[in-house]
Amino acid sequence: MDHADHVRLLREGVTRGGTWADLGAGTGAFTLALAELVGPSGEIVAVDRDRGALHELERALRPGGATVRTLGADFTKPIAVNSLDGVVMANSLHFVRDKSPVLALVHTMLKPSGRLLLVEYDTDNGNPYVPHPLSFETWRALADASGFTGTRKLATVPSRFLGRIYSAESLRA
Ligand SMILES: C[S@@+](CC[C@H](N)C(=O)[O-])C[C@H]1O[C@@H](n2cnc3c(N)ncnc32)[C@H](O)[C@@H]1O
Known part of the structure; x- marks a missing residue:
């Protein structure tokens, strides 16, 4: 995947401006795409437990996008x-076995009009690198059970690893 893929996966779920968080931002592949889509009037908080990755993200930032x-x-x-x-969660929710408590926290972070964009491998079969992935159909059921509505697939990108990556939008209200 390259930057154009990252942008394409998020594009339909992002409007310009506003405040976003990227949870499990890592070195910022999707943060950079989000910054471009949100634009200079917007703000993004890039969250990760790996501070080294966040430093790399800071070095990769370019002018012209969201703060x-x-x-x-x-x-x-x-x-x-x-x-x-x-909120964007890209390739980070699959590290969590028990996802419902995390989704409850994400729900409370969002405005009533807010949305969660999930990017994940489209499989329910994990491995040591991607321990707890979830297919789109599994995600839709879990999102509904977690109080999100209107879950829809936005885009897919083929992946040599685990076949395919999808993005999905879920609304808070
Ligand atoms: C596979 S990387 C994905 C990075 C980026 N979102 C992307 O798609 O390129 C997963 C990231 O999630 C972070 N992560 C996993 N669990 C986390 C947690 N509980 N809290 C904060 N960060 C977490 C890891 O440190 C890692 O940087």
């Missing part, structure tokens, strides 16, 4: 980030 700040934190615990227009 990005980094936050070293564990997204399975409450984070002081709220009233968000959107």
Whole structure:
């Protein structure tokens, strides 16, 4: 996947402006795409427990996009980030076995009009590198059970690893 794929996976779920969080941002592949799509009037908090990855993300930032700040934190615990227009979780929810408590936290971070964009491998079969993935159909059922509505697939990208990656939008209200 390259930058164009990252942008394409998120594009339909992002409107310009507003405040977003990227949970499990890593070195920022999707943060950079999100920054481009949200534009210079927007703000993004890039969250990761790996501070080294966040430093790399900071070095990769380019002018012209949303303002990005980094936050070293564990997204399975409450984070002081709220009233968000959107949350991106790209290839990070699959590290969590028990996803419902994390989704409850994400729900509280969002404005009533807010949305969660999930990017994941389209499989329910994990491996040591991707321990707890979830297919789109599994995600839709879990999103519904977690109080999100209107879950829809946005885009897919073929992947040599585990076949395919999808993006999906879920609304808070
Ligand atoms: C596979 S990387 C994905 C990075 C980026 N989102 C992407 O798709 O390129 C997963 C990232 O999630 C982070 N992560 C996993 N569990 C986390 C947690 N509980 N709290 C914060 N970060 C977490 C890891 O440190 C890692 O940087």
